[in-house]
Amino acid sequence: MRVLEPWLREPLADLVRESAARVVLVMTASGQVIAQHGFTRSLDVMAAAALGAGILATTAELADLIAPGDDFGAVVHQGGAQGVWLAGFDTPRGRWVTLVVFGRESSVGLVRMFFDRFASGVRRLAPAPTATPELLAEGFERELDDSLRALFGTG
Amino acid sequence: MARIDQDARTLRATLVLVGPRDAGSSSLLRTVRDRVPADRRPGDPARAGATADPLLDWLPIDLGTITGWRVRVDCYAVSSRTSYDTTRRLLLQEADGLMLVLDSQAGRLEDNLAALRAVQEQLLDRDGRVRDLPQVCCYTKQDLPEELILQPAALDATLNPRGAPSFAVRAVAGENVLESLHALVTLVMRRLVAANGNSA
Amino acid sequence: MSADRWSALLAEVTGIAGVRAAVVVAAEDGLVVHEAAMDELPTDDLAALASSVVRRAGELLAALGNDRLRLCTLVAERGTVVAAQGAQGLWLVALADPDTELGRLRLQLGDLAPEFA
Numbered sequence: 001m002r003v004l005e006p007w008l009r010e011p012l013a014d015l016v017r018e019s020a021a022r023v024v025l026v027m028t029a030s031g032q033v034i035a036q037h038g039f040t041r042s043l044d045v046m047a048a049a050a051l052g053a054g055i056l057a058t059t060a061e062l063a064d065l066i067a068p069g070d071d072f073g074a075v076v077h078q079g080g081a082q083g084v085w086l087a088g089f090d091t092p093r094g095r096w097v098t099l100v101v102f103g104r105e106s107s108v109g110l111v112r113m114f115f116d117r118f119a120s121g122v123r124r125l126a127p128a129p130t131a132t133p134e135l136l137a138e139g140f141e142r143e144l145d146d147s148l149r150a151l152f153g154t155g
Numbered sequence: 156m157a158r159i160d161q162d163a164r165t166l167r168a169t170l171v172l173v174g175p176r177d178a179g180s181s182s183l184l185r186t187v188r189d190r191v192p193a194d195r196r197p198g199d200p201a202r203a204g205a206t207a208d209p210l211l212d213w214l215p216i217d218l219g220t221i222t223g224w225r226v227r228v229d230c231y232a233v234s235s236r237t238s239y240d241t242t243r244r245l246l247l248q249e250a251d252g253l254m255l256v257l258d259s260q261a262g263r264l265e266d267n268l269a270a271l272r273a274v275q276e277q278l279l280d281r282d283g284r285v286r287d288l289p290q291v292c293c294y295t296k297q298d299l300p301e302e303l304i305l306q307p308a309a310l311d312a313t314l315n316p317r318g319a320p321s322f323a324v325r326a327v328a329g330e331n332v333l334e335s336l337h338a339l340v341t342l343v344m345r346r347l348v349a350a351n352g353n354s355a
Numbered sequence: 356m357s358a359d360r361w362s363a364l365l366a367e368v369t370g371i372a373g374v375r376a377a378v379v380v381a382a383e384d385g386l387v388v389h390e391a392a393m394d395e396l397p398t399d400d401l402a403a404l405a406s407s408v409v410r411r412a413g414e415l416l417a418a419l420g421n422d423r424l425r426l427c428t429l430v431a432e433r434g435t436v437v438a439a440q441g442a443q444g445l446w447l448v449a450l451a452d453p454d455t456e457l458g459r460l461r462l463q464l465g466d467l468a469p470e471f472a
Binding site: 005028029031032046050053054057058061094139140141143144145147148149151152153154 | 156158160190191195200213216218219221222224226229241242244245248249333334336337340341344345348
């Protein structure tokens with residue numbers, strides 16, 4: 001299991017254990033990976049993130065066409081031996097997407113139930129954005145310019 | 156959207172290359188990839204020997220440590236085919252800066268304009284307003300015979316009413332490719348600094 | 356079978372004093388197919404968990420070389436869940452208060468469950 005932010009580990013571990021998920025991927029709405037469990041290759045993670053975010057975006061467009069204003073929160077694809085659950089949810093960090101792959105030892109209903117708990121947990125545990133960040137000190141642009149010149153060889 | 160991690164002191168921004176088909180977005184990224192050392196492209200699929208993806212070209216660049224912050228940008232070029240509109244829209248929603256890759260050939264002016272209109276539409280937020288993103292214009296194929304292309308001033312007049320920084324790009328020689336990326340990164344970071352209430 | 360017919364059958368279950376919900380569940384998916392419940396009850400969760408339990412119980416019986424699971428009863432301090440196997444992978448699940456006539460409920464579910472198909 002890999003998480004970008006430590007506070008996410010426990011709710012993700014709960015989701016994996018309770019829903020008996022085989023693979024879980026948490027990402028931003030644009031497909032940037034935040035956490036994952038069960039993948040063995042980083043290229044697969046990237047591809048799954050981009051495709052999953054794309055599927056939800058396409059579903060949202062479909063929803064806009066046929067049911068404007070309605071939020072088609074989740075998409076389920078059921079295969080012969082495995083299923084895929086894709087759902088978006090709002091967090092203090094913006095819109096996130098979760099992809100869960102589950103087998104016969106689980107079910108859509110179980111994944112849905114524990115996904116809801118996972119989303120609630122994330123919303124509860126996510127640290128609030130800092131009000132006045134000590135972000136970019138004086139001289140940032142000058143140093144950035146120097147760094148870019150050195151890296152790109154631009155005059 | 157730029158990801159800022161206060162604890163880890165990392166800053167990561169998304170740059171998206173857009174333009175009409177065959178304008179040269181992938182070529183531009185290829186030139187950047189060739190010029191930037193491998194150790195400054197962490198996670199670059201090309202480093203792992205991955206074959207080119209016709210849908211999405213992704214190039215991560217480590218810009219180094221700037222005033223104690225680890226700064227990275229992710230450059231994306233999406234195929235201009237309409238079947239990838241959804242992916243393009245998705246990326247544009249998360250973009251911090253745009254590189255408008257426009258074909259200098261006179262015969263492609265309408266294609267450029269159509270691409271710009273499509274980008275405007277895909278940048279609409281939920282309230283119907285167009286997101287105002289830092290951008291630069293790259294006029295590619297300036298190395299073609301003069302009689303086939305429009306000069307940057309004429310291209311600016313038609314395609315760049317906002318007066319964004321524009322660059323005459325000659326991809327074969329790699330001229331102005333990195334300069335245009337340098338300018339875009341600067342604009343994006345300047346916007347982020349302003350948005351976070353600090354002055355550089 | 357029509358939705359009205361399903362509702363009528365479920366009403367026979369919820370008509371038993373103390374029964375708070377009657378839910379038809381697709382066991383493989385753990386999803387609600389049809390329900391009759393008091394408003395505040397999380398029937399989606401009930402369906403998901405009940406289907407998981409009956410599947411596990413069925414696996415246990417199969418591993419013991421026993422017959423297929425037909426009826427499953429979970430008795431807790433504040434209530435009881437009874438699940439009866441229907442047809443085509445459907446289960447009829449009832450959630451009842453502790454003072455419900457359990458014997459009557461089990462009989463009723465056993466009789467009605469095969470009707471859901």
